[in-house]
Amino acid sequence: MKASASPAQPIDAANGKRALDALRTALGKDWVFAAGDQALDAYRDDYALAPHGDTRPWAAVAPGNLKQIQKVLEIARRYKLALWPLSTGRNLGYGGAAARQAGALMLDLKRMKRIIEVNERAAYAVVEPGVSYLDLAARLRKLGGRLWVDSTGSPWGGPLGNFLERGVGYTPYGQHSDTQCGLQVVLADGTVVDTASGIKARTDNLYRYSHGAWVDGLFNQSNFGIVTRIGVQLMPAPAGYRPYLVTVDAEENLQALLDALRPLSLEGLLPGRPTLMTLPRAAAYGATRAQYQTGAGPLRAQAHSRLMAEQARGYWNLYGAFYGAEALLDVHVRELQNALRAVPGARLHFADTRADDAAFKCRAALMGGAPSMDEYKTLDWVGAGAHLDFTAVLPFDGDVAQSASEAARELCHAHGFDDCAEFQLEPRALRLEIRLIFEREVVAQQRAAHAAVSALAARFVSLGHGSPRAHLAFMDDTAASYRWSDDALAHASAAIKDVLDAQGVLAPGKSALWPGRHSGRRK
């Protein structure tokens, strides 16, 4: 085992010792990790990016309940410590279990992992921060499988942390910001807020809004509070389920494909979050690039052709699923077939012919409410891989998507990466997620990935395609791009931050929310 890295020191030694003593008194010494403790090594970005610099924490604590969180907050305020909350701590591709800056006191909520309620009649669950999608799925299975969980491709993460990052899954409940219902939050001053009705009504996790302002969205991608509980709506297991794959060979037929799908998507006939993957993105589930090309540089045409032939796929590969009784599934299929007539070279496949398609297996599981870790295999594309994503939101429009995809490919290739992108289809918009897969320990590759995302962001923002999520290293730049009308939104958020967390103890820099920005009191 590696020797533990020396932690960063935010306060002087004497105060540091006092603070640690206070934390140990509050939580018990087993749940406070400081210099010399190997456990501290876990609080880092496993997919680190060299240019982002040092994010080593000062110490970490793992409270077991709300009262202990309030005590930690008190101590953090007293000693002016920066607290960085983590739920399951699997934010891989976006900063992992690291804080924005070195010297933080990591607030690890993994121990708070109760599934507080599963309501089968109204189809929701209430869970604590440490509950993973795997945990929740196991519980639902045990209860008889009448409810599905909507998991991400990273199911050791959990509903609470993922919601806070505005993450997505792939069933019809896949926009996690739309299926959350009820939060419990501790503000920086220790106040506990229950959103929804806030009166502990039986409808708190049934109805998303309250009698007054609807505040839940404030805690998304922010540092206005520590979230300790979330209500998540669950999908009733449908009467039937049919995953499908559409392949289209020619890269330039993306436009035709999307334009054919758009009306269906708007009518709700492409339920869930169908994902349209490029060839390398889909291929990576079941192959490594070394099998197709040796040496650096993006895959060449010859490798593409071989991959398409051997894996029986196209340059474009759309993974989706239909839900409901058999009769409904048949109607869905007919509608899709009709639409695809307008798309040169489009072919529709089902499970019976995709037994060898690793991507199909993984996507079918995720879209079918069964968490799968198989997406992690795609990172082996380059050996011991890691990834960094750049995501942009585009209108659901074939023409715009075609040029965006060409720009993405050009920039990926220019930085030495394959075109590992996917479009996620929403009724009115497309999320284009461009994935840079790099060798984890190779600093030059980390730099290349960082440079590629910088270039992608610059290009896409100039085209008016905003990015809805960012790695710690890109939070400041991403937030700065939402600058309409003299940064009005940023100013409003900064004003809220300065009132709710006057001492700036909560996650400084999360989503570019730095303390003291509004009042002009900078650190």
Place this chain on the structure above:
Amino acid sequence: MTTPPLDTAQLHARLATVVGADHVSAVPSGACYGGLLGAHLSADLHPRAVVRPASAEQLQRLAPMIAELGHGLWSSGNATGNGAQRGHPRKAGVLVDLGRMNRIIDVDRRGAFAVIEAGVTYAELAAHVRERDLPLWLDADTNGAHTVAGSIASRYTGLTPYGDHQAAVCGIEAVLANGALLRTGMGALPGSDCGARYKYGFGPALDGLFSRAHFGVVTRLGLWLMPAPRKFMPFALALPDLASMARTIDRLQPLMLDGGLGGHVLIAAHSSDAALLARLGNDAGRSSGAPPWTLYGALYGVPEMVEHHGQRLALALDSAPAAGQGAAWDARLRQLRGEALYNDADGHDACALSFTLLAPASGADVQALHHAVLTRLAEFAPRLSVQLARRYLTLTVELPDESVADGDAAGAALAAIKDLLGAGYGLHSSSPALAAELTARHTPAGLRHLYDGLHTALDPYAMLATRGKFTPDKARRKR
């Protein structure tokens, strides 16, 4: 209340420097703004001026001016007052009426969304869609003179699959107390064409602060519209008594939950249907022999899918879903199509005393609510209607103005609500005459503390709403 130094003429003159003298006036006599200025508010508490900006830019100049003059800022989309917000209660007020900001900026046929200013009414938007023959449906309030933005601000719900008006909003533009103009979501990215296509930008979402609260004045919004369904199958069912209504709710609940019934289901008491018909100038509703409750709903979508769900519905209801008949059916049918039913520009149609409660979607709960409401309010002849949503139901209680005249109806309503909140039910919304009191009584300490903090941050001059002082940790110490 401290009287500000300016006399009314001076105040009007100052406001006119921004909007022109034609667009500043006293509150027109008789204007009620949908109950905002109702009987519950004595005339000396009414705003001293109504000002009608033509643009967000004018409002950006007005807001700091109103603050500087020591006034509170009230706001309303237009004279109907739907979604109107009261300004700071201890300050003299200026009411901003957004009725002139009624531009329809875009209705995108291919993307099925609209971008509209805050003064646009459902009638205007419907006319726009109709004139261009766009294959899009709205989900309107019953009063077509209501503004869309106001409907969202009051969390009105309709019956189509787009009936959750809050959920159909995509991107808001608002003027804050300090005059800043902000956009939420993708709209905050210069040059983005996804402001009305994708709800989320980067960082915290402030959208929810602009409904049933006063953190700023909405000036524009993106609204998702429903592509015209290929098949529309409306149905009605007479329910002879409360027990059968409760049973029906239990049997429909699984269909609601899995999305088999795309929209909301309305169960209207006879008195509620009759009141609607009276509003439409039709007294057919008074006819005797009508069932005490009628259920209205519809299926929307691809024909075979509609038929499939129709068969499931038939099993649940013990009869094939069929159209209703009569005047009430005609009106409800239009509602199921998302159409407004009438135009009442001055907002006098708004029921002064109404509230909507939340309950789990179960028959036992609807019976319990019904019982508790009648226990407290029978003497005021409440008109009841139930809406079934995917995971909950609402019970709306309207106390007719005629019956409210004598007796302490507001007091009785507050008592009924208290009973029900105590029994674990939730509060969805309430008319202005009740809202302030209910907020004061029933907002729990933690949420109130958060609201106070947000008001401190976004309304530093305390012109928009009343608030407590934000003393960190206060709520906690109180517990």
